[in-house]
Amino acid sequence: MSNTDYTRIERASRNRKLAVRTVTYILLTFWAVMVLFPYYWMLLTSVKGYGAYNAEYVPAFFTTSPTLENYVSAFREVPLARYFMNTVVFTVATTALMMAVIIPAAFAFARLEFKGRDLVFSLFLALMMIPNELVIITNYQTITGWGLRNSFPGLILPSVTSVFYIYLLRENFAQIPDELYNAAKVDGTTDFKYLTRVMMPICRPTIITIVILKVIECWNSYVWPRLVTDDPNYFLVSGGIQEIRENGFGRENIPAMMAAVVVISVPLIVLFLAFRNKVMAGVSRGGIKG
Amino acid sequence: MVYPLVDVFVYSFEEGYNSASQTFFGVGLYNYSRVLHDPYFLQALKNTFILVIITVPLSTLIALLISVGLNSITPLKKLYQTVYFLPYVTNTLAVGLVFMILFKKTAYTDGLANLMLAWFGKGPIDFIDGPYWAKMFVLCFYTIWVVMPFKVLILTSALASVNQDYYNAARVDGTSSFRIFRKITLPMISPMIFYLVITGFIGAFKAYSDAVALFGTNLNAAEMNTIVGYVYDKLYGDGGGYPSYASAAAILLFAVVFTITLINLSISRKNVHY
Numbered sequence: 001m002s003n004t005d006y007t008r009i010e011r012a013s014r015n016r017k018l019a020v021r022t023v024t025y026i027l028l029t030f031w032a033v034m035v036l037f038p039y040y041w042m043l044l045t046s047v048k049g050y051g052a053y054n055a056e057y058v059p060a061f062f063t064t065s066p067t068l069e070n071y072v073s074a075f076r077e078v079p080l081a082r083y084f085m086n087t088v089v090f091t092v093a094t095t096a097l098m099m100a101v102i103i104p105a106a107f108a109f110a111r112l113e114f115k116g117r118d119l120v121f122s123l124f125l126a127l128m129m130i131p132n133e134l135v136i137i138t139n140y141q142t143i144t145g146w147g148l149r150n151s152f153p154g155l156i157l158p159s160v161t162s163v164f165y166i167y168l169l170r171e172n173f174a175q176i177p178d179e180l181y182n183a184a185k186v187d188g189t190t191d192f193k194y195l196t197r198v199m200m201p202i203c204r205p206t207i208i209t210i211v212i213l214k215v216i217e218c219w220n221s222y223v224w225p226r227l228v229t230d231d232p233n234y235f236l237v238s239g240g241i242q243e244i245r246e247n248g249f250g251r252e253n254i255p256a257m258m259a260a261v262v263v264i265s266v267p268l269i270v271l272f273l274a275f276r277n278k279v280m281a282g283v284s285r286g287g288i289k290g
Numbered sequence: 291m292v293y294p295l296v297d298v299f300v301y302s303f304e305e306g307y308n309s310a311s312q313t314f315f316g317v318g319l320y321n322y323s324r325v326l327h328d329p330y331f332l333q334a335l336k337n338t339f340i341l342v343i344i345t346v347p348l349s350t351l352i353a354l355l356i357s358v359g360l361n362s363i364t365p366l367k368k369l370y371q372t373v374y375f376l377p378y379v380t381n382t383l384a385v386g387l388v389f390m391i392l393f394k395k396t397a398y399t400d401g402l403a404n405l406m407l408a409w410f411g412k413g414p415i416d417f418i419d420g421p422y423w424a425k426m427f428v429l430c431f432y433t434i435w436v437v438m439p440f441k442v443l444i445l446t447s448a449l450a451s452v453n454q455d456y457y458n459a460a461r462v463d464g465t466s467s468f469r470i471f472r473k474i475t476l477p478m479i480s481p482m483i484f485y486l487v488i489t490g491f492i493g494a495f496k497a498y499s500d501a502v503a504l505f506g507t508n509l510n511a512a513e514m515n516t517i518v519g520y521v522y523d524k525l526y527g528d529g530g531g532y533p534s535y536a537s538a539a540a541i542l543l544f545a546v547v548f549t550i551t552l553i554n555l556s557i558s559r560k561n562v563h564y
Binding site: 020021024025027028031032034035036038039041042045056057058059131132133134137138140141216219220222223226227237238241242245246254257258261264265268269271272273276279280283284 | 297298301352355356359360362363370371372373374375376377378379380381382383384385387388389391392399400401402405435438440443444447496498499502506507518521522525526533536537540541543544547
């Protein structure tokens with residue numbers, strides 16, 4: 001074969017590669033646009049004036065006169081601040097209580113020796129197979145029976161424990177070598193001190209991952225809060241959005257609704273961007289959704 | 291510990307259970323037959339099955355396509371990954387409201403989706419209050435949009451963990467890239483695909499908040515209820531106060547999901563390479 005043949009073959013293969021690459025980027029960009037577009041649209045709509053929005057029979061893709069008045073009315077005309085605070089309280093309390101429950105539990109399963117430990121742990125794991133919907137029915141009956149509807153304890157209690165997170169943490173705790181524990185014991189360290197001074201610092205990445213996943217879960221929870229609250233004073237942001245949609249702003253003030261949507265979406269997006277790697281690693285290790 | 295399960299079973303057999311007085315007058319299968327004859331439940335069953343059949347294969351396929359694309363590039367990979375993951379961290383109900391606005395046709399505007407349809411010369415359709423298939427389309431579209439981040443994330447990390455030696459060996463042998471994909475990549479990541487199919491089925495059978503986000507809380511009126519929606523409606527809300535019916539419906543759902551998962555497992559035994 002002559003030299004020109006080689007150059008021709010090389011050029012053909014380079015062109016092919018380039019074509020494949022271009023198609024790949026076009027596809028990826030297409031999906032990225034699909035993902036980002038709703039976010040763009042909600043931001044855009046939230047800065048359009050009420051009059052301007054309703055005057056657009058054909059929706060405009062940009063606005064020349066952005067306004068912040070929708071954000072003002074989002075806080076003034078509906079109790080958005082209250083929904084927001086409720087959710088913050090709910091999220092912080094649930095996450096804190098859950099950590100207080102699962103860290104000792106994971107410690108017990110990983111470190112302490114007691115009779116039937118492995119049996120109890122297997123039973124615990126078996127619990128994960130019970131579908132959430134069945135648990136919710138029982139929880140609903142229990143919480144209603146205790147008269148805890150429309151209260152923070154009623155909202156928080158059912159989600160302060162999580163078999164899955166106990167499992168995740170226990171696996172991590174169990175990886176810490178026994179020598180460390182024995183050395184600490186020789187030095188006269190108590191179990192509690194060993195847990196807080198040695199185990200928790202070593203397993204900090206896992207603990208942070210669990211906290212982040214739980215915060216996301218709490219912030220977006222809808223089903224349980226909807227079941228146990230019908231008093232708007234106890235609505236979380238999800239319930240609040242639904243309430244705004246059905247009764248707030250006279251139903252037609254879409255820019256104000258979008259402003260509310262932006263306000264409740266921003267905290268988690270910021271959290272995600274700040275802890276991008278931790279969130280994604282955490283979810284791929286054990287996120288459940290869908 | 292198995293208390294919830296037993297409890298729901300018990301509820302589902304108690305006939306005429308009254309929440310207020312906590313009494314019931316009989317034990318039997320009446321709750322099940324009542325649920326199975328309820329047109330709302332049948333509607334919910336139909337909706338859920340359509341949703342599952344459309345979204346699970348489609349979302350897995352698109353996720354596979356995107357992950358393979360994502361894995362073949364280096365520049366901008368991190369940016370794309372971050373963007374693709376965003377829906378996971380946003381409130382389903384909040385973004386659902388945006389989707390509703392994009393697809394809704396009101397007196398003031400036809401909405402953006404209809405604007406795009408008009409570019410192709412198609413008439414305006416109300417996707418939110420209009421014909422059944424239009425609503426189902428939006429629901430499926432939104433569901434796929436919501437479940438995509440998780441699938442892309444799992445598949446991307448599965449693809450990245452395939453040993454490069456296999457690819458190098460295949461390349462030395464001059465294997466075509468399609469063949470490499472079919473004979474090396476797919477078998478190597480088949481356990482993860484299978485995992486996604488199973489969790490996808492389970493998740494889609496439990497669809498609920500996506501539908502609420504798009505069509506509002508009164509899903510029966512919108513003909514868009516799902517099985518889980520039916521359970522919660524029976525438990526609480528306008529048609530609520532019937533934990534027995536809710537339990538019976540939940541047990542039925544559990545039975546369906548369990549059967550489908552068993553079928554999946556038996557299929558996988560032939561096709562998944564560990």
